[in-house]
Amino acid sequence: DGGITQSPKYLFRKEGQNVTLSCEQNLNHDAMYWYRQDPGQGLRLIYYSQIVNDFQKGDIAEGYSVSREKKESFPLTVTSAQKNPTAFYLCATDKGGNYGYTFGSGTRLTVV
Amino acid sequence: GENVEQHPSTLSVQEGDSAVIKCTYSDSASNYFPWYKQELGKRPQLIIDIRSNVGEKKDQRIAVTLNKTAKHFSLHITETQPEDSAVYFCAARQGGSYIPTFGRGTSLIVHP
Numbered sequence: 001d002g003g004i005t006q007s008p009k010y011l012f013r014k015e016g017q018n019v020t021l022s023c024e025q026n027l028n029h030d031a032m033y034w035y036r037q038d039p040g041q042g043l044r045l046i047y048y049s050q051i052v053n054d055f056q057k058g059d060i061a062e063g064y065s066v067s068r069e070k071k072e073s074f075p076l077t078v079t080s081a082q083k084n085p086t087a088f089y090l091c092a093t094d095k096g097g098n099y100g101y102t103f104g105s106g107t108r109l110t111v112v
Numbered sequence: 113g114e115n116v117e118q119h120p121s122t123l124s125v126q127e128g129d130s131a132v133i134k135c136t137y138s139d140s141a142s143n144y145f146p147w148y149k150q151e152l153g154k155r156p157q158l159i160i161d162i163r164s165n166v167g168e169k170k171d172q173r174i175a176v177t178l179n180k181t182a183k184h185f186s187l188h189i190t191e192t193q194p195e196d197s198a199v200y201f202c203a204a205r206q207g208g209s210y211i212p213t214f215g216r217g218t219s220l221i222v223h224p
Contacts, residue, residue: 033211042201042216043156050209058211090155097208100146100158 003027006091006104012112013078013085021076021107023091030096032074036060037088037106046089049074078109086111114139116204118215126223131192133218135202136184142204145185146212147176150199160187192222 007022023032034046045058049068063082068074078085088108092101115138125131135145143164148156162169162176162185169176173192178185189196199219205212 040219043214045211048211094208098144098163098205099208100148100161100203101156101212103148103155103157105155 004091004093004102004104006089006107008107009105011107011109013109014112016080018077018079019109021078021089021091021109023074023076023104024072025074025091025093025104026072027093027095027102028071029093029102030071031094032068033092033094033101034058034064034066034074034076035090035092037090043090046076084111085109114142114204114206114213116202116213116215118202118218120218121216122219122221124221124223125192127192127194129192131189131196131220131222133187133200133202133220134184135186135204135215136182137204137213138183139204139206140180140183141206143207144205144212145176145178146203146205147187148201148203150201150217152198156201189220192220194222194224196220197222 004025013019031050033048035043044060046064047066049055055068065077090106091104094101118135146161149159150156160176162178173190175188199217201217202215203212
């Protein structure tokens, strides 16, 4: 996965349940991002963190939460407040400066 | 904020033909323009990028052109092959501390 590991690959959530998606990187990149992708749609930014212990809301943060306690890790929790969580979730990093992203392989979340 | 428009949303070509995908952006401060390729069910991958101090960049069968005056940039794929079939995203970014803005994607279908 180019230094970014997302797990699990598939996740099923019951109504009213919180679930956490893992994103780990060994690229030593400062910035990490979470995007949501719906079928046939583009990438929508949920949260991002440019430094440890700091993170910012993106365009669709409602119903999601994150933490950034370590440089390597940026987990995303999908809470029960997110009413339509079924989607493909992508974690990304960038190495600072003006460069492109490296994406993880994604987690496909389905509500059952 | 930045706004990126991408066209067309779907592009169907015969193997061996050329394909062109166009993006326009609104913020003249944007200076970095990456292109990503996302195969079905997989992560987006950076395939080529261009910075505002150059007008064109090539890498084998793919090229990107940038017109700063008109605020548009394009991806050109020559001699298309079935393995080029994917969704292509453009993005614009005005610096490393800024979040890139993505286009909505173009689904390229190459028919054998």
